Amino acid sequence: MNFFELRTIRWEDGKVVLIDQLSLPERLEFLTLRSCEEVADAIKRMAVRGAPAIGVAAAMGIALKAYNSKARDREELLRELEEAGRMLKGTRPTAINLFWAVDRMLGLAERFEGGLEELKEELVREANRMADEDFETNRRMGEVGEGLIEDGDVVLTHCNAGALATVGYGTALGVLRAARERGKCVSVIATETRPALQGARLTSFELSSDGFHVTLIPDTAVGYVMERGMVDKVLVGADRITRDGHVFNKIGTYQIAVLAERHGIPFYPVAPSSSFDLESDWRSVKIELRGYDEVVKIGGRRIAPKGVNVLNPAFDVTPPELVSAIVTERGIIKKPFEESIPKFIKKNL
Ligand code: MRU
Numbered sequence: 001m002n003f004f005e006l007r008t009i010r011w012e013d014g015k016v017v018l019i020d021q022l023s024l025p026e027r028l029e030f031l032t033l034r035s036c037e038e039v040a041d042a043i044k045r046m047a048v049r050g051a052p053a054i055g056v057a058a059a060m061g062i063a064l065k066a067y068n069s070k071a072r073d074r075e076e077l078l079r080e081l082e083e084a085g086r087m088l089k090g091t092r093p094t095a096i097n098l099f100w101a102v103d104r105m106l107g108l109a110e111r112f113e114g115g116l117e118e119l120k121e122e123l124v125r126e127a128n129r130m131a132d133e134d135f136e137t138n139r140r141m142g143e144v145g146e147g148l149i150e151d152g153d154v155v156l157t158h159c160n161a162g163a164l165a166t167v168g169y170g171t172a173l174g175v176l177r178a179a180r181e182r183g184k185c186v187s188v189i190a191t192e193t194r195p196a197l198q199g200a201r202l203t204s205f206e207l208s209s210d211g212f213h214v215t216l217i218p219d220t221a222v223g224y225v226m227e228r229g230m231v232d233k234v235l236v237g238a239d240r241i242t243r244d245g246h247v248f249n250k251i252g253t254y255q256i257a258v259l260a261e262r263h264g265i266p267f268y269p270v271a272p273s274s275s276f277d278l279e280s281d282w283r284s285v286k287i288e289l290r291g292y293d294e295v296v297k298i299g300g301r302r303i304a305p306k307g308v309n310v311l312n313p314a315f316d317v318t319p320p321e322l323v324s325a326i327v328t329e330r331g332i333i334k335k336p337f338e339e340s341i342p343k344f345i346k347k348n349l
Contacts, residue, residue, distance in 0.1 A: 001028060003163040003170075003206045004177060007135070009048070009056050011128050014067050016060040020047050021164060025205035036065040036084045043091040043098070046196065050165020051239045051275055052138075055097030056131050058088045062105040063127035066120040074116055081109050081123075093286040094248055094315045095239035096277045101130060131167045137272045137329045138169040142178030145235075145270055145327035149179035149186055153232040156189040156225065159250035160202040161237025161270065172235040172270040173207065175327060180212070187213040189231060193250060194219055195294040195312065219252050226263040234260045238271035238326075245320030245337030246282035251313050257322035266324040273328055276345045288314040 009018040016033040022045065023029045031047060033039050039061030042048050048057045065084040071077035085102045092098060108126050112119045149155070155176060159165075162173035169177060179186050188207055193199035200216055207214040217225060225231055234256060240248040247253070247269045260267040277285070290312045296304040304310075326333040326341075333340045 001209045003168075003210050005168070006163055007131070007168050008053060008164055009060065009131060009167050011060060011063065011124065011131070014064075016057070016064060018042070018048050018053075018057060019164065021049055021202060022047050024164075024201050033064070035068060036061040036087070039064060040087050040091050043088070049196075049198070050160060050162075051095035051097040051237065052134050052166040052171065052272060053164070054092065054095055055101035055274060056127070056134055056167050058091075058098050059101040059105050059127040059130045061088050062102060063124045066109075066123040069120065071116070074119065077116060077119065078109055081106055092288055094288045095275075097239075097272075097274050100274045104130070134167040134272070135169060137274075138166055138171060138174040139178075140329040141171060141270055141272065141327055142169065142174040142181075144329065144331055145175035145268070146178035146182055146184070148233065148266075148268060148325075148327070148332075149175065149184055150232070151184040152186075153179075153184070154187050154189060154230060156191070156222070156231045156234045156256070156265075157203060158191045158199065158234075158236050158253055158256055159193045160198040160206070161235075162203055162206045164202050164206055165237060170206075171237045171272065172268075173203070175235055175270055176207075176212070177210070187215070189215050189217055189225055191217055191219045191222060191252065191256070193252065195290075195298075196314075198250070222256050223259050226259050226265060231260075231263075231265055234265055234267045236267075236269055238269045238275050239315055240285060241269065241271055241276050241326065241341070242280060242282040242285070243276070243278045243338065243341050244282065245323055245326070245335070245341060247318040247320075247323055247326075248282075248285060248287070248315050249318065251316050254316040254318045254322075257318040261322050267318075267322060268324055268327055269318075270327040273330060273345045276328075276341065278342060278345060282317060285317075287316070290314050
């Protein structure tokens with residue numbers, strides 16, 4: 001398996017075909033989804049996960065709703081699509097790409113001036129365009145960001161911001177792929193990323209499949225490797241970045257950024273413009289709280305006593321002062337973020 005070219009999500013004859021991330025790394029299996037409801041369920045169960053990937057999956061969910069619709073007129077179809085949009089937006093609250101993708105699809109449907117059948121076809125085309133754009137955006141981010149990487153660097157990454165979290169190539173891991181394509185030698189330290197283990201199951205799988213030298217560490221070993229001078233840079237993805245530079249990403253990112261600052265290690269989020277939220281105050285962004293079993297069990301086996309109290313936030317917030325710069329497809333955004341982010345990012349809704 002080569003993740004440089006792989007497409008993780010595709011539209012195929014009225015169905016959405018995507019990699020089942022829950023089966024990795026034991027089995028590489030594809031799910032075939034036939035309805036918007038099945039797409040919503042796959043997002044909720046994290047069979048598809050990663051901010052850009054769930055955005056494109058949601059767009060394909062809206063396309064499926066249109067493709068399968070028996071609506072007799074445009075108004076009826078629009079009502080069905082709005083209902084589908086509400087369902088998709090209710091799956092996971094933190095990654096803004098999901099909301100951006102649904103709004104882009106619904107905005108197109110509202111503005112469209114042709115007939116009912118043409119509108120359905122146009123929605124399918126738009127979802128496919130978004131998939132293609134995601135891949136191209138990641139290639140561009142790779143080109144923009146690879147200049148930050150020096151030959152021989154060891155990069156620490158958290159969670160999975162790779163091909164699997166996107167339609168292909170990846171955000172943070174795309175930068176590493178681009179550096180490698182330019183002939184630089186890069187090795188990676190991947191955190192396991194408890195409790196859903198995206199680092200262990202996905203990042204170490206996709207990087208080692210592509211021939212990177214990757215070392216998997218427990219989340220608790222980040223201070224150890226940094227204190228020993230084993231890390232040159234930290235590159236992570238992002239689920240949402242507000243206009244003042246607060247970065248929402250997988251739980252554990254904040255403590256990595258704090259440790260990076262203490263050890264003088266640059267900390268770079270890598271994210272497309274669809275991950276930016278220019279409207280919300282960072283304090284009002286909802287952080288997803290996930291279930292009990294993810295924490296009290298590992299691989300289905302209970303590791304904590306019955307009845308123990310559990311808190312399982314899926315994301316945290318890294319404040320702008322801990323962020324060195326942000327890599328986007330439009331260039332590298334430097335501080336002060338409250339001035340530079342609104343200039344760089346004009347949302348293409
Ligand atoms: O809960 P997940 O696995 O969807 O969380 C994913 C992350 O936090 C990634 O780091 C983020 O989406 C960036 S992906 C390019």
